[in-house]
Amino acid sequence: PRSTLFPYTTLFRSKQNFPFMAPFPKEWYMAMGMVKLACYNTYKKFSDAVVKKYGDSNQLISLIPAHIAEAMAGAAEEMKQGLHFDHFIVPAISGGAGTSINMNINEIIANRALEKLGYNPGKYDFVDPIEHANIFQSTNDVVPTALKVALLKMLTELETSINQSRSRFESLEKEHRNSMRIGYTEMQEAVPTTFGRLFSTYHGALSRDWWRVSKAWERIKMVNPGGSAIGTGITAPRYFI
Numbered sequence: 001p002r003s004t005l006f007p008y009t010t011l012f013r014s015k016q017n018f019p020f021m022a023p024f025p026k027e028w029y030m031a032m033g034m035v036k037l038a039c040y041n042t043y044k045k046f047s048d049a050v051v052k053k054y055g056d057s058n059q060l061i062s063l064i065p066a067h068i069a070e071a072m073a074g075a076a077e078e079m080k081q082g083l084h085f086d087h088f089i090v091p092a093i094s095g096g097a098g099t100s101i102n103m104n105i106n107e108i109i110a111n112r113a114l115e116k117l118g119y120n121p122g123k124y125d126f127v128d129p130i131e132h133a134n135i136f137q138s139t140n141d142v143v144p145t146a147l148k149v150a151l152l153k154m155l156t157e158l159e160t161s162i163n164q165s166r167s168r169f170e171s172l173e174k175e176h177r178n179s180m181r182i183g184y185t186e187m188q189e190a191v192p193t194t195f196g197r198l199f200s201t202y203h204g205a206l207s208r209d210w211w212r213v214s215k216a217w218e219r220i221k222m223v224n225p226g227g228s229a230i231g232t233g234i235t236a237p238r239y240f241i
Contacts, residue, residue, distance in 0.1 A: 022092040031150035033079025040073040046239045075112035098143035106133035136236040138228045145223040155217045166206045173199040
């Protein structure tokens with residue numbers, strides 16, 4: 001059955017196009033909310049700057065009404081917290097560079113914003129999923145950025161776990177420096193060694209893992225909102241970029 005948040009939507013066509021139902025990671029979904037919220041907050045600052053420069057009667061730049069931008073920011077904040085995830089119907093594995101992913105997010109935001117403004121979902125004459133929710137964005141910049149944001153958070157958690165394990169093995173290495181054991185090769189008893197040396201090798205392996213994780217964290221920090229479709233930023237104002 002169709003969700004009440006999507007009475008008029010192309011997403012059901014997307015679901016038919018990509019029937020493989022690999023679940024979409026909730027961490028990625030929440031990161032999409034975070035990226036959208038950053039875009040809306042930046043847009044609101046841009047809008048304020050336009051009004052400050054040209055006045056309320058500005059005829060040069062068409063702006064989204066402030067109450068709509070505020071409602072979309074509120075919807076994105078809820079998404080960032082993991083709310084409305086049951087309305088995300090596109091599978092994790094889908095084609096089109098993530099267009100259906102971005103549109104599903106845009107429609108959740110647009111419809112939730114409509115609810116906040118007192119309208120029924122689907123009244124896209126008031127809040128449009130593309131013209132409003134996707135303002136100065138592209139699938140090609142927000143979707144990979146959200147994936148990086150999700151990975152940054154998960155890598156941070158992984159690094160913490162690795163360091164806790166490293167610390168424990170370091171303690172065990174010191175505690176059992178002289179505790180003897182038999183070393184095995186080919187699953188047969190070979191020569192004597194110590195548990196301290198065994199725990200030292202685990203500590204060394206985890207140290208290398210920590211280094212790899214920290215390098216991965218550094219190398220994915222570059223993100224591209226404002227680049228729009230192909231990275232040139234041709235459809236976004238410099239202020240937004």
